[in-house]
Amino acid sequence: xxxxxxxxxxxxxxxxxxxxxxxxxxxxxxxxxxxxxxxxxxxxxxxxxxxxxxxxxxxxxxxxxxxxxxxxxx
Numbered sequence: 001x002x003x004x005x006x007x008x009x010x011x012x013x014x015x016x017x018x019x020x021x022x023x024x025x026x027x028x029x030x031x032x033x034x035x036x037x038x039x040x041x042x043x044x045x046x047x048x049x050x051x052x053x054x055x056x057x058x059x060x061x062x063x064x065x066x067x068x069x070x071x072x073x074x
Contacts, residue, residue, distance in 0.1 A: 008058055014047055021051060 008014065017035040025031040035047045035058075046066045049058040061069070 006060055008042070008047070008060060013042065014049075014058055017047065019049070019054075025051070 014035060014037065017037050019033040019035045021033045022031050031051050032048050033051050033054075035049075037043050037045060037047065042060065044063070046061045046063065047058040048061065048066075050056060
């Protein structure tokens with residue numbers, strides 16, 4: 001089985017997921033949004049996109065790599 005891609009177009013493969021915005025967002029559309037695809041080849045990964053570009057690319061993270069990232073930036 002090939003490894004999943006690291007980025008994917010939000011407007012195509014992730015149009016049916018529920019995107020969540022940080023509660024720290026100011027409403028000025030200047031943060032990131034996350035989604036967890038529940039089905040298909042991206043299930044179990046975390047998608048992250050720029051809230052200013054909802055049709056742009058999303059980065060894909062495994063749960064472990066996202067947890068490591070969050071720990072590192074804290």
